[in-house]
Each structure stands twice: as C-alpha cells, then as structure tokens.
Amino acid sequence: MLGTLPFFLLVGVVLLLPVVVLAVEAFRVTDPVTYEDTWSTSAITSVTTGAYGRAYLGSLRLSLVTAALGTVLGLGLAAAMLSVRRGRLLRRLLLTASGVLANFGGIPLAFAFIAAIGNAGVVTALLSDLGITLGASLYSTTGLALVYLYFLVPLMVLTITPALEGLRPQWREASDVLGGSGWQYWRRVGGPVLLPSVLGASVLLFASAFAAYATARALVGSSIPLVTLQIADALSSNVLVGSEAQGKALALGMVVLVGAVMLVYGWLQRRASRWSA
Amino acid sequence: MTAVDTAAGLPAAAAAVDPGPAPTGRRGPRRAGVRVARAVLFTVLGAYFLVPIAASVAFTVRDRGTGGLTARWYTGIPSADGFAETFGRSLTLGLLTVAGTLLLLLPTVVLVTLRLPRVRRVVEFLCLLPLVLPPIALVVGVRSVLSWAPDHFYGTPLADAFFALQEPDLPWILVLVYVVLALPFAHRALDAGVRAVDLGTLTEAARNLGASWPRVLVTVVVPALRTAVLNAAFLTLALVLGEFTIASLLGFRTFPTWIVEISGASPQLSVSVSVLSLLLTWGLLVLISALDRRRPRTTA
Numbered sequence: 001m002l003g004t005l006p007f008f009l010l011v012g013v014v015l016l017l018p019v020v021v022l023a024v025e026a027f028r029v030t031d032p033v034t035y036e037d038t039w040s041t042s043a044i045t046s047v048t049t050g051a052y053g054r055a056y057l058g059s060l061r062l063s064l065v066t067a068a069l070g071t072v073l074g075l076g077l078a079a080a081m082l083s084v085r086r087g088r089l090l091r092r093l094l095l096t097a098s099g100v101l102a103n104f105g106g107i108p109l110a111f112a113f114i115a116a117i118g119n120a121g122v123v124t125a126l127l128s129d130l131g132i133t134l135g136a137s138l139y140s141t142t143g144l145a146l147v148y149l150y151f152l153v154p155l156m157v158l159t160i161t162p163a164l165e166g167l168r169p170q171w172r173e174a175s176d177v178l179g180g181s182g183w184q185y186w187r188r189v190g191g192p193v194l195l196p197s198v199l200g201a202s203v204l205l206f207a208s209a210f211a212a213y214a215t216a217r218a219l220v221g222s223s224i225p226l227v228t229l230q231i232a233d234a235l236s237s238n239v240l241v242g243s244e245a246q247g248k249a250l251a252l253g254m255v256v257l258v259g260a261v262m263l264v265y266g267w268l269q270r271r272a273s274r275w276s277a
Numbered sequence: 278m279t280a281v282d283t284a285a286g287l288p289a290a291a292a293a294v295d296p297g298p299a300p301t302g303r304r305g306p307r308r309a310g311v312r313v314a315r316a317v318l319f320t321v322l323g324a325y326f327l328v329p330i331a332a333s334v335a336f337t338v339r340d341r342g343t344g345g346l347t348a349r350w351y352t353g354i355p356s357a358d359g360f361a362e363t364f365g366r367s368l369t370l371g372l373l374t375v376a377g378t379l380l381l382l383l384p385t386v387v388l389v390t391l392r393l394p395r396v397r398r399v400v401e402f403l404c405l406l407p408l409v410l411p412p413i414a415l416v417v418g419v420r421s422v423l424s425w426a427p428d429h430f431y432g433t434p435l436a437d438a439f440f441a442l443q444e445p446d447l448p449w450i451l452v453l454v455y456v457v458l459a460l461p462f463a464h465r466a467l468d469a470g471v472r473a474v475d476l477g478t479l480t481e482a483a484r485n486l487g488a489s490w491p492r493v494l495v496t497v498v499v500p501a502l503r504t505a506v507l508n509a510a511f512l513t514l515a516l517v518l519g520e521f522t523i524a525s526l527l528g529f530r531t532f533p534t535w536i537v538e539i540s541g542a543s544p545q546l547s548v549s550v551s552v553l554s555l556l557l558t559w560g561l562l563v564l565i566s567a568l569d570r571r572r573p574r575t576t577a
Contacts, residue, residue: 007400018418019415106533
C-alpha cells in the first residue's frame with residue numbers, strides 16, 4: 001500500500017542498490033591506459049590471496065575469538081547477575097550499564113583504552129612505577145580483542161538476559177525432584193532451551209566484531225591485517241589505478257562471508273529449535 | 278526475578294528440595310563455591326569495565342606540568358577549533374535522521390500491523406539486515422552509486438541532485454544512510470510499542486468516530502506509542518552522534534571524525550571529549566530507561 005512505499009523505496013535505493021552495485025562492479029576493471037571498463041575477475045581473485053587474504057583471516061580470527069569469549073563471559077555475567085538473591089537494584093544497575101557500554105563503541109572507546117593502557121596511559125605509568133610492564137601491547141591483535149570485548153560482553157548480557165529469565169524455575173525443580181543433577185538439567189533441559197538464543201546472540205557478536213572499523217582505525221592505524229582497514233586503505237589510495245575495484249571486491253567478500261555465516265546460523269537455528277519445540 | 282523471590286519465600290521443607298538459594302542442606306559447600314566464583318566474576322569484570330573510564334578521567338584532569346589537577350581539558354572543549362562546527366553538524370544530522378526514521382517507519386509499522394500482516398516478515402527482515410551487513414561494505418556500495426553522477430549522468434538534473442546530497446556543510450546522503458543504519462533499533466522499539474497496545478481497537482474507534490487516517494495517526498497512534506517513539510528517537514540520536522565509519526569513508530567532517538583529527542595534536546582533549554560523549558550516551562540511555570519504567574502507568 002501507499003503508506004509503506006517510502007520505506008521500501010529508501011531501503012531499495014540506500015540499502016539494496018548499493019549491495020547489488022557492489023556485487024556487479026567488483027567484476028569491472030578500469031584499464032590504466034585507456035580508462036575503459038571491462039569485465040574481469042582479477043579484482044576478486046587478487047583479494048583472496050596475499051596481504052588481502054591475510055586480512056580476511058585476521059578479521060575472521062579476531063571476530064571468532066572475541067565473539068566466543070564475549071558469549072561465554074556475557075552468559076556468565078548474566079547468569080551470575082540473575083542468581084543474586086534480592087538483587088533487583090544490582091540487576092537494574094548492570095542492565096543500564098550494559099545498555100550504555102554496548103553503545104559505547106567506536107572512537108571514544110579506543111581513546112578510553114589509550115588513556116588507560118596506551119603508551120602514555122595512566123595504568124601503564126602506574127604499573128611501570130611498580131616495575132611491571134604489560135604483557136601485550138594495546139596496539140596489537142590481543143589489545144584489539146581486549147577492547148572489542150568492552151562492547152561485546154555488554155551486548156551479550158543485553159541480548160541473553162531475557163532468554164535466561166525465560167527459564168522457568170519449575171523446570172529446574174521438576175528435574176531435581178526426578179533426581180537429575182545440575183549437569184543433567186543443563187544437558188537435557190536448560191541447554192537445549194537456551195541454545196537458539198545463545199546462537200543468535202553469538203552470531204550478532206560475530207557480526208559486530210567482524211564489521212568493527214572505527215575502534216581499530218583509532219587504535220592501530222593500518223598496522224594489523226584486518227579487512228575493514230584494508231578496504232579503507234584501498235579507497236583512500238589515489239596512487240594505484242584499480243584500487244577502487246579492489247575495495248569493492250574486498251567489501252563484496254565481507255558481504256559473502258557474513259551471508260555464509262547467516263546461512264549456517266539459519267541451519268543451526270532450525271536444528272536447535274527442533275530440540276526446544 | 279520470580280525464581281529467586283519464590284524460592285526465598287518457600288517454607289523450610291520445600292527449601293531443602295530446592296537446590297537454589299538454600300544456605301544449608303546437601304549442596305551447601307557447592308553453593309559457597311558458586312558464591313565465590315560469582316564474586317570473582319563480578320570483581321574481575323567490574324575492574325575491566327571501570328578501569329578505562331577511571332583512567333580516562335585521571336588522564337584528563339591531571340596537569341602534566343605542575344602535577345596538580347586541572348579542568349582545562351574540559352573547559353576548553355566548547356572553544357576548541359572545529360568543535361562547534363562538527364558537533365553542530367552531527368547534532369543536526371542526528372535530528373534529521375530521527376525525523377526521517379520516524380516519518381518512514383511509524384506509518385510502515387502501523388500499516389503492517391493493521392492492514393498488511395502479509396508483508397510483516399519482509400519488513401522485519403529488511404529492518405534486521407543492517408544489523409549484520411557491515412557498514413563499511415554498505416558505504417563502499419554507496420560510494421559506487423554516488424560516483425555515477427560524474428561518470429555517467431554528468432550535466433543531467435539527476436547528477437545535480439547527487440551533488441546536492443553531498444554538500445559538505447549538511448551532507449543529506451549521511452541522513453539517508455543513517456536512517457538505514459537506525460532501522461534495526463528503531464523498528465524493534467516501535468514494534469514492541471505496537472504490540473503492547475491494542476492498536477486495532479483504538480484506530481477502529483477513531484475511524485468510527487469519523488477521523489481521517491492522518492488524523493488517526495497524529496492524535497491516536499502517536500500518543501499511544503509515545504514511549505516507543507521516544508525510545509526509537511534516543512537510540513537513533515545516540516547512533517548518529519557516535520558514527521564514524523560512514524562519515525569518514527565518504528569524506529565528511531562530523532563529531533567523531535573530529536575527535537580522531539585532534540587526537541594527534543592534543544591527546545588529552547580527544548580523551549576528555551570521549552569521556553563527555555560517554556556521559557552523553559549514558560544520559561540518553563538513562564532517559565530511555567526512565568521512560569521505560571513509566572510505561573505501565575501511561576499505557577495500561
């Protein structure tokens with residue numbers, strides 16, 4: 001109907017059209033001499049090998065590790081929060097804080113960490129007065145993972161708390177009355193019920209970490225192989241003809257990878273919901 | 278939470294069966310272990326989340342020259358070169374994005390609920406898409422589309438429109454992209470609001486009394502969804518004020534790109550601005566949760 005037309009129009013032009021154009025133009029190459037466009041897969045093949053291939057691996061590794069850690073820590077924190085007796089105030093405090101910190105990504109977050117454990121950071125200075133040097137630099141993959149967890153853990157707490165609250169205490173009581181152990185309860189009842197929500201939340205965490213650009217740019221410049229940093233470099237380079245096509249191919253690769261993850265997720269979700277149905 | 282409240286109120290006999298919070302009984306030592314583990318988790322994660330914020334404050338209030346305290350990195354923000362310009366621009370973009378998102382999404386969500394349940398899944402899917410699509414991939418596509426103007430339609434009205442969208446003082450293209458990026462959050466807020474009230478009965482009553490559709494939207498739907506609308510608006514505003522990727526790759530100067538710009542010359546200033554932007558986000562989200570708490574009284 002007419003009222004929804006503006007919505008579909010905007011989504012079509014600003015969301016779907018750019019992705020389609022990306023998918024087409026990643027296969028177009030401009031000749032450096034004649035400036036004529038031709039069809040070619042050279043951009044696509046070049047991004048799967050060498051430095052670009054390493055960037056994809058670096059991004060995938062970083063986002064898989066941080067998503068897994070964020071899932072475990074966030075789940076633990078949410079469960080611990082809900083298990084506190086008479087913890088209404090604590091719960092409200094932690095959920096509000098999670099809401100703020102999950103939105104506290106990007107540039108300001110990077111600078112907060114630089115102020116804490118950067119080269120001239122307050123904590124770095126404090127520790128070096130005590131004769132301790134930090135084991136890993138903030139400006140490395142490990143440092144980046146530490147910073148990513150700062151918004152991933154609160155995101156996990158926010159998304160998984162409703163699911164944890166949905167676990168009825170009666171189920172646990174029934175399992176106990178029937179002689180089930182804690183492990184058996186989680187293996188047979190709690191786990192299968194929670195699994196779809198946990199999977200969904202960890203995919204969301206993966207997508208956030210995989211797409212993160214601002215924090216990485218502010219922290220490490222382009223010294224670490226990450227695909228988002230490589231895309232930005234390819235686009236800002238005026239030196240090389242064809243680097244724009246390279247950027248498009250890299251971006252298309254990201255879309256394809258996220259799409260593949262979503263397909264796997266959809267398949268897992270269907271399997272998992274069979275258990276909880 | 279119900280699990281804890283009911284268990285705490287149970288008689289002693291039942292509490293012995295309940296494995297939960299009973300302080301004595303067969304699982305006594307294990308409960309103590311759980312409590313210790315919980316305390317450790319809270320302490321470690323609490324330190325992890327508080328240290329960067331505390332360090333940022335310490336970093337900005339310490340005077341490197343005298344060793345004393347100073348507030349000049351905070352008092353100097355308003356007069357800092359470029360702050361007024363970029364913050365004003367980000368705020369304008371934020372307000373335009375909020376207006377655009379609501380104008381676009383509110384009629385859509387209402388119509389889908391009342392008249393077009395068939396397209397609900399499509400709308401939901403499209404609104405969730407920006408959550409998983411990397412913004413940097415989207416912006417590469419947007420750049421390709423924008424480059425059609427000089428490459429293919431130079432001299433046509435369409436090209437002029439494309440150039441007008443990219444006016445550096447007020448880049449409307451950012452508003453368009455930000456509306457798309459805000460869709461997941463705004464849709465979730467509005468959808469929850471629509472589900473909480475019986476929109477069908479309300480609008481039927483208004484229609485029976487002779488109100489036109491636009492009038493129904495303004496005098497019935499918007500007041501009924503007030504909390505949801507404000508929720509969507511604040512989340513959208515917080516998103517725009519912190520967005521860096523799109524603005525930076527399209528080459529526009531906004532508040533976040535300005536913070537990066539000044540970080541080299543004046544690290545303290547960039548950290549103090551970061552602390553302030555954290556406070557700003559915090560303020561906006563506390564406002565949301567305050568409004569959320571009022572919801573049962575205003576809508577039920």
